[in-house]
Amino acid sequence: MTILETRDLKKYYGAGDTQVKALDGVDLSIQQGEFVAIVGTSGSGKSTLLHMLGGLDRPTSGTVTVDGRDIFGLKDEALTIFRRRKIGFVFQSYNLVPVLSVWENIVLPIQLDGGKVDEAYVQEVIATLGLEKKLANLPNQLSGGQQQRVAIARALATKPAILLADEPTGNLDSRTSQDVLGLMKVTGQKFAQTMVMITHNEEIAQMADRIVRIEDGRIVTR
Numbered sequence: 151m152t153i154l155e156t157r158d159l160k161k162y163y164g165a166g167d168t169q170v171k172a173l174d175g176v177d178l179s180i181q182q183g184e185f186v187a188i189v190g191t192s193g194s195g196k197s198t199l200l201h202m203l204g205g206l207d208r209p210t211s212g213t214v215t216v217d218g219r220d221i222f223g224l225k226d227e228a229l230t231i232f233r234r235r236k237i238g239f240v241f242q243s244y245n246l247v248p249v250l251s252v253w254e255n256i257v258l259p260i261q262l263d264g265g266k267v268d269e270a271y272v273q274e275v276i277a278t279l280g281l282e283k284k285l286a287n288l289p290n291q292l293s294g295g296q297q298q299r300v301a302i303a304r305a306l307a308t309k310p311a312i313l314l315a316d317e318p319t320g321n322l323d324s325r326t327s328q329d330v331l332g333l334m335k336v337t338g339q340k341f342a343q344t345m346v347m348i349t350h351n352e353e354i355a356q357m358a359d360r361i362v363r364i365e366d367g368r369i370v371t372r
């Protein structure tokens with residue numbers, strides 16, 4: 151079943167001579183449960199594509215369909231709710247709330263949506279990411295790699311149908327990167343999650359089911 155689909159997706163920034171075609175007609179279909187790595191050189195349009203897939207920014211033209219729904223047909227508020235329920239994000243910048251503990255950060259999205267925390271599941275995620283001794287700490291008392299693992303735990307905690315990750319292991323050493331990716335794959339399979347991940351790391355990309363290459367805002371097949 152196709153869970154995520156783009157049709158002739160375009161995103162242009164600016165106008166005239168300085169116009170940038172960040173995405174220039176992207177057609178992409180991703181199956182439920184698939185783990186896709188997006189690779190490409192700096193400025194090729196990877197982050198722009200991920201933002202569009204997650205409904206964080208509206209395209210210039212074209213459509214993004216998530217689970218059968220044309221997401222840009224939704225008004226901002228409805229889109230925000232849809233995104234919160236369906237999609238988990240992991241960014242290079244961890245975006246943790248500095249005044250909240252690690253535990254509070256991890257369960258915050260569930261509470262914002264008025265949901266109930268599945269304690270056993272969240273504890274399993276926390277243990278796999280090696281964060282059980284840090285739950286009472288504030289983010290600034292953690293290393294960069296630990297903060298990144300908190301951000302990953304927070305994204306997984308809501309059991310999103312789709313996990314979108316921008317260089318999720320960018321600040322981790324290669325061993326920890328493989329472990330974290332391994333966990334993401336396991337949870338992905340367990341909860342039939344679909345994962346789309348941007349990476350510069352070929353070794354990490356090879357762990358995906360499929361590699362999508364993007365150049366100058368277009369998908370290239372090689």
Ligand SMILES: Nc1ncnc2c1ncn2[C@@H]1O[C@H](COP(=O)(O)OP(=O)(O)OP(=O)(O)O)[C@@H](O)[C@H]1O
Nearest residue numbers: 163164170172190191192193194195196197198199
């Ligand atoms: N808000 C913006 N305003 C103007 N141009 C932008 C904006 N965001 C991105 N761009 C441009 O769009 C193009 C694609 O950017 P994007 O961030 O998607 O690339 P990327 O492949 O993720 O790069 P990197 O690997 O360096 O993060 C680039 O030329 C970039 O300068």
